[in-house]
Amino acid sequence: MTTIVLKDVTKSFKDHPIINGVNLTIEGNACTALVGPSGCGKSTLLRLICGLEEPTTGEIYVDGSCVNRLPPVARGIAMVFQSYALYPHMTVFDNMAFALKIAGCSKTDIARRVQHAAKTLKVDHLLDRTPKQLSGGQRQRVAIGRAIVRHPKAFLFDEPLSNLDAALRLQMRYELARLKAELNTTMVYVTHDQGEAMTLADTIVIMREGAIEQQGTPLELYRSPKNLFVASFIGSPTMNFLHAIIVAWQDDQHLNIRLRSGETLVVQVPYEALKWKESLLEEGSELTVGIRPENLTEASSRRKQAGTHLKGRVSLVENLGHEAYVYVSLPVGEHVKVRLTGNCNYAIGRDISLFLRSEDCHIFDSNGEAMRGLKEIPLC
Amino acid sequence: MQQHSSLSKTAWLFMTPCLLVLFVVAAWPLLRTFMLSLTNARLEDITHAQWIGSANFRDLFVDAEWWGAVTNTLLFAAFSVPCEAILGLMIALVLHKTFKGRGLLRAAVLVPWAIPTIVSARMWGWMLHDVYGIINELLVRLGAIAAPLPWTASPTLSFVTIVLVDVWKTTPFMALLLLAGLQALPQDCFEAALVDGVSRKRIFFRITMPLLRPTLIIALIFRTLDALRVFDLVYILSSGDSNTETMSIYARRHFVDYANVGYGSAAAVCLFFVVALVTVFYINMGRRNILGDA
Amino acid sequence: MTVFLGLCCAAFATHATAAVLKMTCRAKGQELTLCKQAVQQWEKKTGHTVEIVSLPQSSSESFALTQQQLSAHASDVDVYQVDTTWVSFLSTHAVPLDAHFSAQELAAHFPVILQNNTVNGTLIVAPWYADVDMLFYRKDLLEKYGESPPTSWEDLLRIAQKxxxxxRASGHVRLWGYIFRGKAYEGLTCHVVEWIESFGGTLWPLDTDRVIQAFAFCARLIPTTSPMGVLSYTEEEVRGVFQLGDAVFAHNWPYMWTLTQSEESPVKGKVGITVLPQGQLHGKPASVLGGWGLCVSRYSNHQEAAIDLVRWLTRSEEQHRRALQASYCPTIHALYQDPVLCAAHPFFVHVARALETVVLRPAGAFGRSYSQVSASIANVTQKVLLKAITPEAAAQKLDQDMKTLHKRVTETPATQRATGQ
Structure with missing residues (x-):
């Protein structure tokens, strides 16, 4: 069970800061995903952990010992590259066996390990081929196999699925999940696809511009994003954001707010916890209300329930067969996207009324920080 | 079907000017040389040459000086090409790294190759002069040699000198070719190797070299062909003796100095075949790697 | 109107007759400058223009170039500067010059030079300057050690070694005793003929005993008194070493004199010249007839103008100027009594002496094969100098080679055609 700890790690290339003071603990035997937009530094962080780059300041610990000065192999870490990085002139067998040969393992040992890994990854019939003769998916499996045979303390994956086409990507995602369960080793997985992260990772670390925005389980990030960035990053399709202002504090726990379109709603917000940001909590302060498309419904079916109604016009309908996404433009120039089950045959321009519950709303102050998380949503 | 034939007709049409030029510049002179080698043509009287069949070739093959020239040429190629390849590789590896002033160094490395051979050979002849040459002066002062050496006059030393000057001149060419090859290598392989724990030395021999092989073979082909045809360097630097005479110089000597066009052509034809043979050998050897897994 | 037309015609006529000639000229030492100066005077005088093409340093290379031009019957070049040994080759390519020189003018030259430049009774090369190898020596060093200029090779070796x-013992480590042109080219062939003749032998037909003697002398030279580097020396390298003061004796053409006496020369005022030494006992001082002349190409489009140029360049005044300015030895024997020249170049009296007893290279006997013979002689000699073969073996090889090549000369129809014309 290997833990990796990063302490105050920064990295700059020629005075260009890439990583700004990251403190991170990667739990053992679990998959931690590093997610973020392009350029946020997730790949750099991975390379720092691997040992291909040295941190400008800060320390990296693997299993309690500082590994700053150690080369990659001494850290007991294996990496799967985005471009697979297979040795073009060697066969699949040799590619997977190379590291073991260097380490001085016996021939039988090597053969056994390689066969086992090849079987696990279903590439055992390709052992005599060279990378040129393999398809993208096959190459990726060989790359993973090359990492597996070393029985490393931790696996690092650098966007391993981004070079594959959509169908293959989904298939491989399933395979990786299966592999993860079988290997039960520490994994660090870098991706820009939040869907991958949500399905594969035990912990997700969201990064932006070299710093960690939020770290937590997928469900935590989904339910309780700390700020607007995380909220907009997690969840597909993206969360809807509406402008609002504070009307008044009803009491310690409840806040009266009014949306730009005029509707009001009461949300449960713990004043005590937010007292220190008093200036942001005055009447008239601006807020952002976030509501996920899946939490919006058509008003007609919910007329009797307690909640807020939004009136708007249909501007676009995306029918996906089993569900539909309807873009609704609200009177004050805002737009929301709503997810409806089944087929939707609304014409563009049709009036539509949407229903939302205050329990489903995410409230962000004028700095973009969340004022509360969501309560437990009951199982369906 | 019709489209295919009209496409191929157009292709031939486009190729014709190029083929014409090649014929005039390369094929025709070559054919002419073949023809002349079977006659007793002399420089002042080429039109009245008489057909003598393979007599020139028979005379050539019994001439000890010819075989001496062949040996010299082969030895020259055998020594200079590997030296240039190894030195070129070392320089290419250095230039492949990023460091301050790399751009300047890359340009500086090209200087020997850029200077015309005639000029640099004269320059070296001057510097290597046994009495007033600067090389001898430096070596004596440094205590490396006791007395000035006759670099271009001594039979044994002149061969070494010519190889050294050729290495000086051509290593940049090899270095640049190999550098281009190095830069085209997939870089992620090397990172994977680092992660796999491969030492730098092993990375070089087990990964870099096999991947560089196609480029290396091409570079070697070019250089070997040039080395077999070497003329200007030897002509200027040597003392005219038979120790450093190469096939080209032998051919020229008979063709121009002795005005014996037929015989000289025969020597030139033999040189052509030697070079062609070596080319074929190299291409076959490197075929598998240049074309990938054939 | 008529006057105007007349003027136009005249202008057109002069313009029409103004020719552009091309001439080859050597660029060794000061030759090119001297040539250009004389040519400019002629241009002013006649209104023609002359383009000068410079020739390579080595005589063998110049011959290769000239041979190619003339064999191709090219009309590019009108006047060629030619060496003494090229005459038999030129017989089919050069315009006969007898008719354009008066008997008086011809008689002024040394007979041996005229003889060399004549083929089948016709003069085809106008003599321009003579070259005879001389022995240059360091006056100051000979005085210092109480020696006088040697008259025999044995003497020379002794003095040189001493x-x-x-x-060297007193610090001048780079000093060598005797340097000469040892590269395998025509320049070395001249030396070989001189050495052999100075021992009383002849090269063709081969006088075996004397040749062996001469070769035995050669074998002693390297590295006792001569550096191995001489094997790559031509005229300019010999001059370079001697002018820097690193040689006691130098065996070279007289052109070296003026340059070693120039302002920048480290040996200015320290140089003496004399005739070459003789071999022991049977010999005589022997210098090979060198020198260059001018000929007019048969394929030239301006033969008349070219002949006029040749007459201008080879006349007595021009030879006098070249001798005075750059010590190029005249071919006209009267000039050797000229007081101005003798005052400027006292060594001319030695040159005159050498010219009286000059020897010829066997160029005439071998005709077109001469360059091959010359190459063979030079190569064998280099081997002797390197002590790679014994003098006896060398003499034998030389004999064989020359006989084989001479056979070819007498047998090929091409030669008959050339000499028979």
């Missing part, structure tokens, strides 16, 4: 050893 001075070399002593001077």
């Amino acid at each position: 001075i070399q050893e002593n001077e």
Whole structure:
């Protein structure tokens, strides 16, 4: 069970800061995903952990010992590259066996390990081929196999699925999940696809511009994003954001707010916890209300329930067969996207009324920080 | 079907000017040389040459000086090409790294190759002069040699000198070719190797070299062909003796100095075949790697 | 109107007759400058223009170039500067010049030079300057060690060795005793003929005993008194070493004199010239007839103008100027009594002496094969100098080679055609 700890790690290339003071603990035997937009530094962080780059300041610990000065192999870490990085002139067998040969393992040992890994990854019939003769998916499996045979303390994956086409990507995602369960080793997985992260990772670390925005389980990030960035990053399709202002504090726990379109709603917000940001909590302060498309419904079916109604016009309908996404433009120039089950045959321009519950709303102050998380949503 | 034939007709049409030029510049002179080698043509009287069949070739093959020239040429190629390849590789590896002033160094490395051979050979002849040459002066002062050496006059030393000057001149060419090859290598392989724990030395021999092989073979082909045809360097630097005479110089000597066009052509034809043979050998050897897994 | 037309015609006529000639000229030492100066005077006088093409340093290379031009019957070049040994080759390509020189003018030259430049009774090369190898020596060093200029090769070796050893001991480590043109080219062939003749032998037909004697002398040269580097020396390298003061004796053409006496020369005022030494006992001082002349190409489009140029360049006044300015030896024997020249170049009296007893290279006997013979002689000699073969074996090989090549000369129809014309 290997833990990796990063302490105050920064990295700059020629005075260009890439990583700004990251403190991170990667739990053992679990998959931690590093997610973020392009350029946020997730790949750099991975390379720092691997040992291909040295941190400008800060320390990296693997299993309690500082590994700053150690080369990659001494850290007991294996990496799967985005471009697979297979040795073009060697066969699949040799590619997977190379590291073991260097380490001085016996021939039988090597053969056994390689066969086992090849079987696990279903590439055992390709052992005599060279990378040129393999398809993208096959190459990726060989790359993973090359990492597996070393029985490393931790696996690092650098966007391993981004070079594959959509169908293959989904298939491989399933395979990786299966592999993860079988290997039960520490994994660090870098991706820009939040869907991958949500399905594969035990912990997700969201990064932006070299710093960690939020770290937590997928469900935590989904339910309780700390700020607007995380909220907009997690969840597909993206969360809807509406402008609002504070009307008044009803009491310690409840806040009266009014949306730009005029509707009001009461949300449960713990004043005590937010007292220190008093200036942001005055009447008239601006807020952002976030509501996920899946939490919006058509008003007609919910007329009797307690909640807020939004009136708007249909501007676009995306029918996906089993569900539909309807873009609704609200009177004050805002737009929301709503997810409806089944087929939707609304014409563009049709009036539509949407229903939302205050329990489903995410409230962000004028700095973009969340004022509360969501309560437990009951199982369906 | 019709489209295919009209496409191929157009292709031939486009190729014709190029083929014409090649014929005039390369094929025709070559054919002419073949023809002349079977006659007793002399420089002042080429039109009245008489057909003598393979007599020139028979005379050539019994001439000890010819075989001496062949040996010299082969030895020259055998020594200079590997030296240039190894030195070129070392320089290419250095230039492949990023460091301050790399751009300047890359340009500086090209200087020997850029200077015309005639000029640099004269320059070296001057510097290597046994009495007033600067090389001898430096070596004596440094205590490396006791007395000035006759670099271009001594039979044994002149061969070494010519190889050294050729290495000086051509290593940049090899270095640049190999550098281009190095830069085209997939870089992620090397990172994977680092992660796999491969030492730098092993990375070089087990990964870099096999991947560089196609480029290396091409570079070697070019250089070997040039080395077999070497003329200007030897002509200027040597003392005219038979120790450093190469096939080209032998051919020229008979063709121009002795005005014996037929015989000289025969020597030139033999040189052509030697070079062609070596080319074929190299291409076959490197075929598998240049074309990938054939 | 008529006057105007007349003027136009005249202008057109003069313009029409103004020719552009091309001439080859050597660029060794000061030759090119001297040539250009004389040519400019002629241009002013006649209104023609002359383009000068410079020739390579080595005589063998110049011959290769000239041979190619003339064999191709090219009309590019009108006047060629030619060496003494090229005459038999030129017989089919050069315009006969007898008719354009008066008997008086011809008689002024040394007979041996005229003889060399004549083929089948016709003069085809106008003599321009003579070259005879001389022995240059360091007056100051000979005085210092109480020696006088040697008259035999044995003497020369003795003096050279003595001075070399002593001077090196006192710090002048680069000094060599005797340097000469040892590269395998025509220049070395000249030396070989001189050495052989100075021992009383002849090269063709081969006088075996004397040749062996001469070769035995050669074998002693390297590295006792001569550096191995001489094997790559031509005229300019010999001059370079001697002018820097690193040689006691130098065996070279007289052109070296003016340059070693120039302002920048480290040996200015320290140089003496004399005739070459003789071999022991049977010999005589022997210098090979060198020198260059001018010929007019048969394929030239301006033969008349070219002949006029040749007459201008080879006349007595021009030879006098070249001799005075750059010590190029005249071919006209009257000039050797000229007081101005003798005052400027006292060594001319030695040159005159050498010209009286000059020897010829066997170029005539071998005709077109001469370059091959010359190459063979030079190569064998280099081997002797390197002590790679014995003098006896060398003499034998030389004999064989020359006989084989001479056979070819007498047998090929091409030669008959050339000499029979």
